[in-house]
Amino acid sequence: MPSAIDFYFDFSSPYGYLASTRIEAIAAKHGRTVSWHPVLLGAVFKLTGGVPLATIPLKGEYSARDMARCARLLGVAFKLPSKFPIPTQAAARLTVWARQSDAGKAKELAAALYHAYFAEDCDISNPDVCADVSAVCGYDRAAALAGLNDQGVKDLLRKEMEEAIERKVFGSPYFIVDGEPFWGADRLDHVERWLATGGW
Amino acid sequence: MPSAIDFYFDFSSPYGYLASTRIEAIAAKHGRTVSWHPVLLGAVFKLTGGVPLATIPLKGEYSARDMARCARLLGVAFKLPSKFPIPTQAAARLTVWARQSDAGKAKELAAALYHAYFAEDCDISNPDVCADVSAVCGYDRAAALAGLNDQGVKDLLRKEMEEAIERKVFGSPYFIVDGEPFWGADRLDHVERWLATGGW
Numbered sequence: 415m416p417s418a419i420d421f422y423f424d425f426s427s428p429y430g431y432l433a434s435t436r437i438e439a440i441a442a443k444h445g446r447t448v449s450w451h452p453v454l455l456g457a458v459f460k461l462t463g464g465v466p467l468a469t470i471p472l473k474g475e476y477s478a479r480d481m482a483r484c485a486r487l488l489g490v491a492f493k494l495p496s497k498f499p500i501p502t503q504a505a506a507r508l509t510v511w512a513r514q515s516d517a518g519k520a521k522e523l524a525a526a527l528y529h530a531y532f533a534e535d536c537d538i539s540n541p542d543v544c545a546d547v548s549a550v551c552g553y554d555r556a557a558a559l560a561g562l563n564d565q566g567v568k569d570l571l572r573k574e575m576e577e578a579i580e581r582k583v584f585g586s587p588y589f590i591v592d593g594e595p596f597w598g599a600d601r602l603d604h605v606e607r608w609l610a611t612g613g614w
Numbered sequence: 615m616p617s618a619i620d621f622y623f624d625f626s627s628p629y630g631y632l633a634s635t636r637i638e639a640i641a642a643k644h645g646r647t648v649s650w651h652p653v654l655l656g657a658v659f660k661l662t663g664g665v666p667l668a669t670i671p672l673k674g675e676y677s678a679r680d681m682a683r684c685a686r687l688l689g690v691a692f693k694l695p696s697k698f699p700i701p702t703q704a705a706a707r708l709t710v711w712a713r714q715s716d717a718g719k720a721k722e723l724a725a726a727l728y729h730a731y732f733a734e735d736c737d738i739s740n741p742d743v744c745a746d747v748s749a750v751c752g753y754d755r756a757a758a759l760a761g762l763n764d765q766g767v768k769d770l771l772r773k774e775m776e777e778a779i780e781r782k783v784f785g786s787p788y789f790i791v792d793g794e795p796f797w798g799a800d801r802l803d804h805v806e807r808w809l810a811t812g813g814w
Contacts, residue, residue, distance in 0.1 A: 451692075458672075461671060461672070462670055462671045462672050462673060463665075463670065463671070464670075464673070470662055470663065470783075471661060471662045472658075472661070472662050472783075472784035473649075473662060473664070473784050473785065473797075475782070476782065476784065476797055479795070480796075480797070480801075483804070483814070484804075485653070486814050487765060487804070487814060491759070498812050551777075582672050582676065583672075584672035584673050584674070584676065585673065586673075595676060595678075597673075597676055597680070598800070600798070600800040600801070601680075601800070603803075604684075604687070605681070607687070612688050614683070614687055
């Protein structure tokens with residue numbers, strides 16, 4: 415059985431959101447599955463000296479325009495959130511918690527969290543807002559809230575972050591296909607071609 | 615007559631090199647011309663806090679792999695130069711000098727300079743090497759060397775850099791199509807679609 419595509423993303427990453435709307439269909443077309451890995455880019459940026467796009471002169475302004483333009487091209491609802499970027503521990507922990515019982519349903523939750531933030535301007539840095547989203551997805555709200563505060567879940571996310579950094583994940587979205595890394599929503603065409611051809 | 619596409623590039627930018635091999639064909643397909651503008655990203659990075667890709671942990675290593683992979687996909691000769699990145703004043707000034715007499719021939723010179731650096735590992739930060747490349751392109755070597763050292767040419771490049779920064783050019787390659795900015799070789803597909811559709 416071919417290995418899963420690893421999809422790393424930060425919930426505060428607009429390009430991660432855009433990619434999240436496309437990766438499952440691309441993988442399915444080539445008989446692959448996708449493992450979704452929420453990461454906290456803040457921890458990675460401490461290593462790489464990276465800074466949030468929005469804070470960079472000229473580049474931040476351009477990027478806001480580019481994000482919206484990419485979203486329109488893909489037909490994906492997008493509005494730069496009024497609070498951006500945000501800490502994404504709550505959303506990442508909730509996703510890790512949800513994955514423990516059902517990975518497929520956890521992807522739906524992650525997609526819903528992304529949509530809440532980038533299409534509906536809900537502040538998913540707030541655990542209560544995350545719990546609200548989980549309730550809409552059919553989770554028990556109180557259980558979700560307890561889950562994202564669970565020490566075991568926090569430890570698991572920390573461990574996964576360490577693994578991601580070992581695998582040299584430095585941005586969002588980041589894909590690993592059969593050992594080959596791809597960074598950026600604009601590399602999804604390369605991901606697809608790699609899946610179709612086995613590489614070049 | 616439709617306006618020209620503005621193409622901004624730094625001679626030390628691998629993605630600028632890749633884009634330079636594609637932009638003329640894309641423009642021609644849509645009845646457009648291209649104005650080539652060499653820029654010095656070092657000056658821009660002072661404003662934006664940008665740093666050369668190669669110096670960024672993890673991202674630099676990934677980028678080297680991505681550049682080579684993109685080049686193979688495009689069928690473009692590419693080898694990361696042994697000296698990278700480099701100051702590009704000499705190549706930029708030579709191009710600005712050449713443009714004064716013949717803009718079309720200056721593009722061929724710019725393409726040859728890019729090829730010398732990224733396919734043949736010639737150190738085009740060296741004015742003598744730039745002059746050698748110009749001689750292969752049919753320029754008088756001594757005139758080219760004098761041209762790239764000319765104060766008027768230096769002033770003209772400085773003025774054009776100021777204009778580029780006013781137009782918010784922060785990276786390479788950077789395109790402006792009918793007022794719409796596009797950054798990155800990976801936005802050439804968007805450039806092409808913009809030309810075909812007038813925007814979205």
